[in-house]
Amino acid sequence: xxxxxxxxxxxxxxxxxxxxxxxxxxxxxxxxxxxxxxxxxxxxxxxxxxxxxxxxxxxxxxxxxxxxxxxxxxxxxxxxxxxxxxxxxxxxxxxxxxxxxxxxxxxxxxxxxxxxxxxxxxxxxxxxxxxxxxxxxxxxxxxxxxxxxxxxxxxx
Ligand code: FES
Numbered sequence: 001x002x003x004x005x006x007x008x009x010x011x012x013x014x015x016x017x018x019x020x021x022x023x024x025x026x027x028x029x030x031x032x033x034x035x036x037x038x039x040x041x042x043x044x045x046x047x048x049x050x051x052x053x054x055x056x057x058x059x060x061x062x063x064x065x066x067x068x069x070x071x072x073x074x075x076x077x078x079x080x081x082x083x084x085x086x087x088x089x090x091x092x093x094x095x096x097x098x099x100x101x102x103x104x105x106x107x108x109x110x111x112x113x114x115x116x117x118x119x120x121x122x123x124x125x126x127x128x129x130x131x132x133x134x135x136x137x138x139x140x141x142x143x144x145x146x147x148x149x150x151x152x153x154x155x156x
Contacts, residue, residue, distance in 0.1 A: 001042045008033045009046050018051045023061060026051070027068060032135070036072040036113070066120050074109040074116035076154050079133045083122035089129040095119075097144050098132075101151055114155065 001009075012029045016022040026047060031039050039062050048055040062068045066079075080086075080095050095117070099105055102115050109116035125131035128140020139150055 001040065001046070005034070005043065006046065009043060010050060013047065013050050020051075020053065023047075023051065023053060023058065024065075027058075027061060031068060035075055037074060037077050037116075037135075038069040038072050041070070066118075072109075073118075074113050076115050076134055078115055078117050079120035079123070080106065080117065081122055081125065081129070081131050081133075082119040083126075085122070085126040086129040086131055091130040094130045094132065094142050094147070097142075097147050098151075101148060115151070 009030050012033070013022075013026055016026045016029065027039060030043060030047065031037055034040075034043075044058045044062055045055055047053070048058040062070060069077075078098060080091055080098065082091055086094075095106055098117055102110055102117065104110055104115075104117060106117045106119060120133065123131070123133050123138065125133070125138045125140050128138075130142055131138055131140040132142065133139070134150070134154060139146070
C-alpha cells in the first residue's frame with residue numbers, strides 16, 4: 001500500500017468513526033477510493049488495527065459481502081442482478097448486451113481498467129428489473145440503447 005492510500009484509509013476512518021457499526025461504511029469508502037475497486041489484505045489489516053477490530057472480523061466482512069473484493073477489479077464495477085425478479089425479466093440478455101459492448105465476459109475487466117462485470121444478489125431495484133448497479137448508482141428498465149448511453153457516460 002502506498003502512502004497516499006494509507007492516508008486515505010486513515011482519513012476515512014476518522015470521518016466515519018471507529019465504532020463497530022462503521023466497519024461496512026468504512027470498507028465501502030476505502031474500496032471506492034482504490035482505482036481498482038478492491039480491498040487488499042494490507043488495507044484490511046490497517047482498517048483492523050486502526051479501528052481496534054480483529055483482522056479476522058474484517059476479513060470475514062470483506063469475504064462475506066458480494067459488494068467487496070479482495071482482488072483487483074476496475075474503476076467502474078458493473079453489477080448485474082441475478083436474483084429472482086431480474087432472472088424472470090431476462091437479466092441474461094442484459095449480461096449478453098454488456099459483454100458484447102465491452103468485449104469481456106462476466107467476471108472479467110476491460111483491458112483499459114475502466115469496467116468490470118460481475119453478477120450480484122438483489123440490490124433492491126426489483127421494481128425496475130432487469131437492473132444493474134454501476135458503483136453506487138442503480139439503473140433499471142434496460143434495453144440495448146439505454147445501456148450504450150449509460151456506458152458512454154462512464155467513458156468520459
Ligand atoms: S431481483 Fe434484481 S434488483 Fe431485486
